[in-house]
Amino acid sequence: MSSVCPKISVLTEEQIEQVHAYTLNLLANTGIRVESKQARDIFCQASGCSSDGDKVFIHAEMVKQALISAPSSIEIFDRCGELAFRLDSNNPKTHFGIGVTNLWYQHPDTDEISPFSRKHMEISVRLGQALNNCDLVSTPGVIQDIACDRAEVYGTLEMMANTIKPLVLLVSNRHQFKDCLDLLERLHGDLAARPFIIPYFNPVTPLVLNSETSEKMLLTINQGLPFIYSSYGMSGATAPITAAGTLVMLNAELLAGLVFAQLIKEGTPVILGNLPAVFEMKSMISAYTPQTMLLNLACAEMMAHYHIPHSGTSGSGSGWGPDLLAAGTLWMNHLTSCLGKVGLAPFVGGNFDSLVFSPTTVIYSNEIIRQARLFSQGFMLDDTCVGLDEIQCIGAGGSFLMSEQTLSLYREIHKQHSQIWPGLCLEKWQAESSPQAIDLLRHHAHKVLSDLRAPDDHDELIEKGEAILKVTIS
Amino acid sequence: MTLDRPDGSEGAGRFIIEGDQQKARQITSEALSSGVAAKDFLDRELIPAMDVVGARFKDGDMFLPEVLLAARAMKAAMSVLQPELSRVSAQARGKVVIGTVEGDVHDIGKSIVISMLEGAGFEVIDLGTNVTAETFICQITEHQPHVLCMSALLTTTMPAMKEVIRRLKENQLREKVKVIIGGAPVTESFASEIDSDAYAEDAGATVTICKRLLSRPE
Ligand code: B12
Numbered sequence: 001m002s003s004v005c006p007k008i009s010v011l012t013e014e015q016i017e018q019v020h021a022y023t024l025n026l027l028a029n030t031g032i033r034v035e036s037k038q039a040r041d042i043f044c045q046a047s048g049c050s051s052d053g054d055k056v057f058i059h060a061e062m063v064k065q066a067l068i069s070a071p072s073s074i075e076i077f078d079r080c081g082e083l084a085f086r087l088d089s090n091n092p093k094t095h096f097g098i099g100v101t102n103l104w105y106q107h108p109d110t111d112e113i114s115p116f117s118r119k120h121m122e123i124s125v126r127l128g129q130a131l132n133n134c135d136l137v138s139t140p141g142v143i144q145d146i147a148c149d150r151a152e153v154y155g156t157l158e159m160m161a162n163t164i165k166p167l168v169l170l171v172s173n174r175h176q177f178k179d180c181l182d183l184l185e186r187l188h189g190d191l192a193a194r195p196f197i198i199p200y201f202n203p204v205t206p207l208v209l210n211s212e213t214s215e216k217m218l219l220t221i222n223q224g225l226p227f228i229y230s231s232y233g234m235s236g237a238t239a240p241i242t243a244a245g246t247l248v249m250l251n252a253e254l255l256a257g258l259v260f261a262q263l264i265k266e267g268t269p270v271i272l273g274n275l276p277a278v279f280e281m282k283s284m285i286s287a288y289t290p291q292t293m294l295l296n297l298a299c300a301e302m303m304a305h306y307h308i309p310h311s312g313t314s315g316s317g318s319g320w321g322p323d324l325l326a327a328g329t330l331w332m333n334h335l336t337s338c339l340g341k342v343g344l345a346p347f348v349g350g351n352f353d354s355l356v357f358s359p360t361t362v363i364y365s366n367e368i369i370r371q372a373r374l375f376s377q378g379f380m381l382d383d384t385c386v387g388l389d390e391i392q393c394i395g396a397g398g399s400f401l402m403s404e405q406t407l408s409l410y411r412e413i414h415k416q417h418s419q420i421w422p423g424l425c426l427e428k429w430q431a432e433s434s435p436q437a438i439d440l441l442r443h444h445a446h447k448v449l450s451d452l453r454a455p456d457d458h459d460e461l462i463e464k465g466e467a468i469l470k471v472t473i474s
Numbered sequence: 475m476t477l478d479r480p481d482g483s484e485g486a487g488r489f490i491i492e493g494d495q496q497k498a499r500q501i502t503s504e505a506l507s508s509g510v511a512a513k514d515f516l517d518r519e520l521i522p523a524m525d526v527v528g529a530r531f532k533d534g535d536m537f538l539p540e541v542l543l544a545a546r547a548m549k550a551a552m553s554v555l556q557p558e559l560s561r562v563s564a565q566a567r568g569k570v571v572i573g574t575v576e577g578d579v580h581d582i583g584k585s586i587v588i589s590m591l592e593g594a595g596f597e598v599i600d601l602g603t604n605v606t607a608e609t610f611i612c613q614i615t616e617h618q619p620h621v622l623c624m625s626a627l628l629t630t631t632m633p634a635m636k637e638v639i640r641r642l643k644e645n646q647l648r649e650k651v652k653v654i655i656g657g658a659p660v661t662e663s664f665a666s667e668i669d670s671d672a673y674a675e676d677a678g679a680t681v682t683i684c685k686r687l688l689s690r691p692e
Contacts, residue, residue: 103629103659142629152630173577173630204579212579237582281537284586284676355658 004378008339010298016305019248024060026252031057036211042263063255066262072307074226074269077194079164085135087271087309092300092341096314096369098128099138099347101170102357108445111321113356116141121155125162126452127359133369138168138200138346141357150473156180160187161461162454166196168228168346174212179473181223186468187461192224198271199225203253205233209260221261226269228311229257234286237279243291247298250274258308271344273311274299285353288318288329297340310343316350322360322441326351334368338376360445367420374416420444486551487523493543495550502551512558516595524548524593532678545593552595567594568688571613572623573601575634580627583657587623590677596684607638611645619651621684626657636668652687654680
């Protein structure tokens, strides 16, 4: 008995070693700029580290130590303390989430764009809760109808109250980041015991560990939480234009972050990965191209090699809404992620270069992920599944419509078909006034969105949270 | 349009557009040696060339690296003209101070704005990222620019722009400098709400607006 397991592999073992060697060269000779003195001191206390002004040079031994001490697998829980999934670098499976920090919301019926509001936060998070193929929720938007010195804290409260799924937390303001963690801890108790909160940080590509990020990392690590450290590079602008150059440089940034984290606290759980966008030289926007997806997989393979859990890109951003543009990129991303070694794909749902959150895009993505997952499951190849006897029995010119295997499997196989669109033949399509696929998607989205429900403890959490915020945020 | 001189000889414009900094510098030096006034040369050859570059980029006929090469060639030519311009106290198009506001590290857009402004003949002083209101005020006092440009890419750092404008007023500087703001979350209405003179959606628009603001009679 054997199962057919489709996989995509981008790098050979030899190439992985090659990328690693280039990376070590960069870390030791070019170094990274570490803005904060506190962070530089942490680096410089380690043996093997040298510095020159704000430049820190990291040597191979430090990287080796960090790779040994960082956990290879991280358990992520839901808010109720149940194991949600394990991010296991030895057996990577892709987990998807909606996101992230969009400034606008795209109306599901009309595609009209309006500033992301508190109500939009509630809808988006509940949508993340409702969709079967969404495993976590990343801060979907930045609330604009609340004063911006507190909007992120209220946003975090809405996230916690409207889903029990794990949360990836993006907070732009360093003070509010601490307020958010404090709020979550007061509402939930010890966040580190069964972590369902995963903060997300970036270095400033190229090769800068900025003080805000190192400060947020210190806070998170001391609180005992796992976190994502992800490089956002734009090939041609903030990163080399070649795929290879981008891969190596972003890898160096990730390993520098890993070393820093392990120097703060040995054994700290860190999730690494990158968002390798490509800078479009006419329109000046970042785009997700085939190169992005290749590098996403290559990075995931590097992390699997290092035994470090991975978080990559989600293919969101290229569309103008739930359109052909978005669909192409999402398909390419979701399928390749599932076939590669991608751990997290946490930011599904953004359009216009991560500025506009579209619930309809998310609902379509949910269907793509479902199908991509089915694809990646492959199929069984054995005597029973081939069923030589059955083929022989039905024979040349016969029909399988009523065969034993068909009768036992047709319902299961039907799941492979779209759950959004009916299969229409030409005549039926014409008879139904030639419906457009987008209209049926909108209709489906409308239904999903009208059925959204809050978790049972929603009201209680909002009430408690608001009471806390009234006192703590003046 | 033709960038050649009325006598048919090759002007600096073509080399600016082609991004050939050596040739641009050389032709500028030759023009000065032959007695052409620096300001005339700037107005007749360099600025029209960069206007062509700006228009071509806007129409999608040029790639950003080509625009940046052109801007570099323009800077090279300007470095030849600058001493002469200062002597007759003529200015380039104007002086601009620019920075990304406090709490914000995004600078890709700002860098492009800088290149375009320099390419269009403005002198630009870049204060970098995460620039405090205090630093903006000190630098404006020191450099006395015609325009202050502020960039913010985060909703949470937009209020820092308002604070800089408040401090400008407090220090009696507001009337002395035009303010232009930009960045993904920034809007026209936010600009008027915080009493900024203008908002620009991209680097090309920034150049147009700078020109417009500085050509207004005071
Ligand atoms: C690249 C990027 C980064 C890079 C920045 C690297 C760098 N050196 O700049 C990194 C990875 C470091 C980063 C970090 C973060 N980022 Co960021 N980032 C972006 C991204 C994807 C692209 C920005 C960009 O460079 N675009 C390309 C350039 C060419 O365009 P532009 O900046 O808009 O500039 C043009 C115009 O706006 C205008 N312009 C720009 N400045 C100015 C100034 C003036 C005066 C004028 C007139 C015009 C003007 O002209 C430019 C050229 O035409 C945006 C998404 C987006 N679409 O904007 C998110 C985005 C801005 N980031 C976001 C977030 C959340 C963050 C982080 C908080 C993430 C985190 N880890 O927690 C941190 C914050 C760090 C900080 N304190 O600043 C959010 C903003 C949310 C919010 N609160 O507003 C966005 C919208 C993405 C998202 N949806 O998540 N980011």
